Amino acid sequence: MRQKAIRRPWSGTWTKFLYKDLKSNGGAYLLAIPVVAYFILFSYKPMLGAIIAFKDYSRAFGIWGSPWADNYGFEHFLDFFHSVYFGRTLRNTLTISLANIAFGFPLPIILALLINEVHNKKYKRLVQTVSYMPYFISTVVVCSMITLFTSEKAFISQIVGWFGIEVTGNLLNYESAFLPIYTLSTIWQTTGWNSIIYLAALSAVDPELYEAARIDGANRWRQTLHVTLPGISTTIILLLILAVGNMMNVGYEKVILLYNDLNRNVADVISSYVYRRGIEQADFSFGTAVGLFNSIINFVLVAMANRVCRKFTGAGLW
Amino acid sequence: MKKNLVRLLLSLLVLSLTVGNAFASEITYPVEGNPTLTIVRKADVDLLTVGMTSYNEAPGLQAFCEQTGITVDVIEPADNNALLVYLTANELPDIVIMANTGVYPGGVGKMIEDGIASDLTDDLPIYAPDYWEFINAHPEYMSNARMPDGKYYMIPSTIYPVGSPYRFWFGLVARQEYLDELGMDMPRTADDIYTFLKRCKDELNVETPFMSDIMRWNHAFDFDGSLTSPFGLVSLGNYVDEAGQVHYGQAEAEFKDFLIWLNKLYAEGLLDPNFTVTDEAVANSAMLSGKSALMLTAASRIANMMQSSTDENFHLVGVPGLAKEDGSNAYYTFASTYIEGSFCAFIPVTTQGEDRINALKFLNYFYTDAGHVLSNYGTEGETYNIIDGSYVLNDFMVNNPDKLPLDGLLRSYALMNWPMYYDDNMLAQRYGMPEQNAAILSWAQADTDLYQIQNATILPEYADEYAKLWTDIKTYVMEYRSQFIIGTKSPDTFESEYLPTLEKMQLPRVLEILQASYEAYNK
Numbered sequence: 135m136r137q138k139a140i141r142r143p144w145s146g147t148w149t150k151f152l153y154k155d156l157k158s159n160g161g162a163y164l165l166a167i168p169v170v171a172y173f174i175l176f177s178y179k180p181m182l183g184a185i186i187a188f189k190d191y192s193r194a195f196g197i198w199g200s201p202w203a204d205n206y207g208f209e210h211f212l213d214f215f216h217s218v219y220f221g222r223t224l225r226n227t228l229t230i231s232l233a234n235i236a237f238g239f240p241l242p243i244i245l246a247l248l249i250n251e252v253h254n255k256k257y258k259r260l261v262q263t264v265s266y267m268p269y270f271i272s273t274v275v276v277c278s279m280i281t282l283f284t285s286e287k288a289f290i291s292q293i294v295g296w297f298g299i300e301v302t303g304n305l306l307n308y309e310s311a312f313l314p315i316y317t318l319s320t321i322w323q324t325t326g327w328n329s330i331i332y333l334a335a336l337s338a339v340d341p342e343l344y345e346a347a348r349i350d351g352a353n354r355w356r357q358t359l360h361v362t363l364p365g366i367s368t369t370i371i372l373l374l375i376l377a378v379g380n381m382m383n384v385g386y387e388k389v390i391l392l393y394n395d396l397n398r399n400v401a402d403v404i405s406s407y408v409y410r411r412g413i414e415q416a417d418f419s420f421g422t423a424v425g426l427f428n429s430i431i432n433f434v435l436v437a438m439a440n441r442v443c444r445k446f447t448g449a450g451l452w
Numbered sequence: 453m454k455k456n457l458v459r460l461l462l463s464l465l466v467l468s469l470t471v472g473n474a475f476a477s478e479i480t481y482p483v484e485g486n487p488t489l490t491i492v493r494k495a496d497v498d499l500l501t502v503g504m505t506s507y508n509e510a511p512g513l514q515a516f517c518e519q520t521g522i523t524v525d526v527i528e529p530a531d532n533n534a535l536l537v538y539l540t541a542n543e544l545p546d547i548v549i550m551a552n553t554g555v556y557p558g559g560v561g562k563m564i565e566d567g568i569a570s571d572l573t574d575d576l577p578i579y580a581p582d583y584w585e586f587i588n589a590h591p592e593y594m595s596n597a598r599m600p601d602g603k604y605y606m607i608p609s610t611i612y613p614v615g616s617p618y619r620f621w622f623g624l625v626a627r628q629e630y631l632d633e634l635g636m637d638m639p640r641t642a643d644d645i646y647t648f649l650k651r652c653k654d655e656l657n658v659e660t661p662f663m664s665d666i667m668r669w670n671h672a673f674d675f676d677g678s679l680t681s682p683f684g685l686v687s688l689g690n691y692v693d694e695a696g697q698v699h700y701g702q703a704e705a706e707f708k709d710f711l712i713w714l715n716k717l718y719a720e721g722l723l724d725p726n727f728t729v730t731d732e733a734v735a736n737s738a739m740l741s742g743k744s745a746l747m748l749t750a751a752s753r754i755a756n757m758m759q760s761s762t763d764e765n766f767h768l769v770g771v772p773g774l775a776k777e778d779g780s781n782a783y784y785t786f787a788s789t790y791i792e793g794s795f796c797a798f799i800p801v802t803t804q805g806e807d808r809i810n811a812l813k814f815l816n817y818f819y820t821d822a823g824h825v826l827s828n829y830g831t832e833g834e835t836y837n838i839i840d841g842s843y844v845l846n847d848f849m850v851n852n853p854d855k856l857p858l859d860g861l862l863r864s865y866a867l868m869n870w871p872m873y874y875d876d877n878m879l880a881q882r883y884g885m886p887e888q889n890a891a892i893l894s895w896a897q898a899d900t901d902l903y904q905i906q907n908a909t910i911l912p913e914y915a916d917e918y919a920k921l922w923t924d925i926k927t928y929v930m931e932y933r934s935q936f937i938i939g940t941k942s943p944d945t946f947e948s949e950y951l952p953t954l955e956k957m958q959l960p961r962v963l964e965i966l967q968a969s970y971e972a973y974n975k
Contacts, residue, residue, distance in 0.1 A: 193539070193540055193566040193567065193568070194567040218928075240586050256677045307729075308937065322511050384704050395933070395934035395935070395941075398930075411923060413533050414533060414557075415919050416540070416558075417555040417557065
């Protein structure tokens with residue numbers, strides 16, 4: 135019997151297809167309008183404003199009327215690359231990002247797996263609530279807590295003291311202590327929150343697979359290894375790619391709240407430098423130029439991470 | 453011949469100005485037509501101390517509006533950065549109130565370029581005659597009120613009477629009891645201070661004898677010279693020497709000796725080990741609880757601490773700027789310039805027609821007699837009384853039943869942080885607590901006037917370049933000095949690393965710009 139030719143919905147001209155689809159799925163299009171409008175208004179339209187990276191923006195002339203910058207418009211980029219602080223802010227941005235990915239990325243997965251194994255519902259909920267809590271404390275409060283806890287004779291400094299390290303002044307004043315303090319506090323802040331998405335992914339794993347594994351004689355550990363992890367691997371890869379894509383964006387809020395004259399050498403990141411130059415000195419063109427530079431690097435990183443992931447696991451963002 | 457012609461023209465100009473004055477039209481208040489203006493200014497955190505969140509609620513401003521007949525709507529972004537963003541992202545208001553230096557990057561020159569400030573030269577004599585008369589009668593203020601090109605772009609703020617000691621509101625403060633207990637006289641030299649701190653620590657068990665909050669430290673490093681005279685350094689900030697040369701204190705060779713001294717205090721546990729992070733609440737409570745004995749702070753904080761202390765034996769005393777062994781005065785202690793300039797009024801180019809005239813009339817009112825009294829003292833019967841012909845703040849202000857602080861009340865019931873000029877009599881009452889007054893008088897015993905730069909505005913053509921270079925230099929200087937004080941940078945790095953790096957970051961160019969600006973504004 136001849137197989138009936140599958141009629142592909144996208145056969146025929148593009149407009150014809152759209153018309154047909156609109157007729158049958160009009161409601162869905164209607165629902166999509168606000169979302170599309172949101173992205174056009176708040177994500178695509180502002181992108182045009184990035185043009186001030188190539189201009190000497192002045193309030194009097196506005197975005198379009200401001201004159202072009204020197205060096206064929208690349209003055210602000212060159213200014214950044216030649217700045218005395220370019221090297222150290224780039225280095226610190228990458229170090230902090232990598233430390234956050236290396237130590238901060240696996241923990242939510244582990245936490246989610248552990249919570250998933252708990253069967254007492256009340257206890258499970260308690261653990262979840264407690265672990266989300268830090269995420270809702272404002273960064274300003276978290277940072278003043280950190281500054282207090284790390285001052286001389288305060289509790290974190292005392293814990294460090296048990297390991298035979300004498301702390302004079304605030305622990306934050308030590309260059310070598312900044313990265314651990316920053317990373318550990320970020321982990322404390324976000325691990326619980328980030329585990330939510332994994333818990334959601336875990337609940338989507340088919341229970342029959344566990345049953346089948348049990349019949350085959352797999353213990354809990356084996357089940358985790360062969361059923362749970364492969365079940366959520368797509369989510370893990372997706373989030374990893376996104377994390378790599380944010381590599382150049384270390385938020386300035388926490389850095390600015392934690393750095394001081396003594397640790398700025400290891401704490402100053404690109405965004406905090408841009409804050410000092412771009413906002414405090416109102417050098418908006420400079421700030422935009424660096425932001426644009428960051429975005430381009432981030433985009434390249436995402437593309438690379440995506441390719442690598444596709445190659446090794448077959449899953450990726452696109 | 454040519455010179456004579458110039459002289460003739462100049463005298464004609466002066467003549468025409470004076471004649472203009474004589475015929476200046478008196479403005480009648482309240483003005484007609486119930487006009488409304490919008491004003492943008494930075495939020496004033498001190499208003500919170502009297503339970504107000506905005507100037508729109510302040511009785512002083514309400515009375516001012518009633519008397520001028522002009523209603524205002526004040527928009528208050530949270531801080532200087534928010535103010536900048538507001539001015540960039542929104543329609544310009546009728547009046548912008550902000551500092552004339554530093555806050556707007558590039559200064560007044562850039563504000564003119566960006567349309568936030570407009571030329572008021574032709575309008576002032578007509579629509580702000582009282583201000584015009586005031587400023588022309590006081591040539592001391594001219595270098596601040598007028599741009600080098602001879603034009604007027606602002607109505608400046610918080611003007612101190614010439615010779616007023618109340619410009620000296622920042623300096624060293626010590627615990628009086630500790631001096632008494634140790635049987636010590638007032639410390640005058642670096643060695644005296646060292647002995648005082650050392651004995652406080654050893655004999656009285658004061659934990660960290662010298663503690664200030666980071667904001668005051670930064671203020672001292674930017675502007676102050678209370679501690680530096682013994683080392684032969686005039687000030688840590690910018691100053692001008694006898695020959696008219698501009699210097700940056702932290703790039704002078706003598707700065708090294710000062711750092712070595714601070715390092716010694718740090719190493720011996722006399723200086724607060726957390727000095728790079730300590731905040732005001734911590735520093736003040738350390739002073740109150742006897743954990744520290746000496747601090748750098750503002751005169752208003754002396755009153756705050758004295759009032760919040762429950763200890764009868766708590767007394768603070770102002771320490772004059774430290775001096776050399778020979779008993780001379782300190783070179784320099786911090787003082788506001790005669791025109792402090794934190795709340796200058798600018799009228800953007802977008803304010804035109806009636807709005808512009810009303811804006812000028814509104815600002816002019818600060819310089820009328822009634823406006824001057826209202827902005828300094830508030831409303832008669834409510835906040836002050838006239839006793840024997842002089843204005844005396846009443847108990848509601850200086851001894852508030854709800855313990856509200858005077859500085860907050862002066863902002864809300866009078867108009868202290870507006871483009872007004874101070875009355876010395878009011879300042880004497882503002883710093884009315886005997887300890888405060890004594891502290892100010894002792895801080896004022898310095899030769900500051902010889903070295904102070906009265907107008908530090910950067911010439912518009914250099915503004916961008918200066919801002920760019922200065923941000924980077926300042927960050928480096930802050931890092932280096934802190935590392936020097938805690939000992940991670942050894943003294944010989946001062947010559948081998950610090951000074952060459954400053955040179956590489958183009959400090960000489962920055963000084964050149966400062967010099968050119970100083971000369972242009974003060975010729």
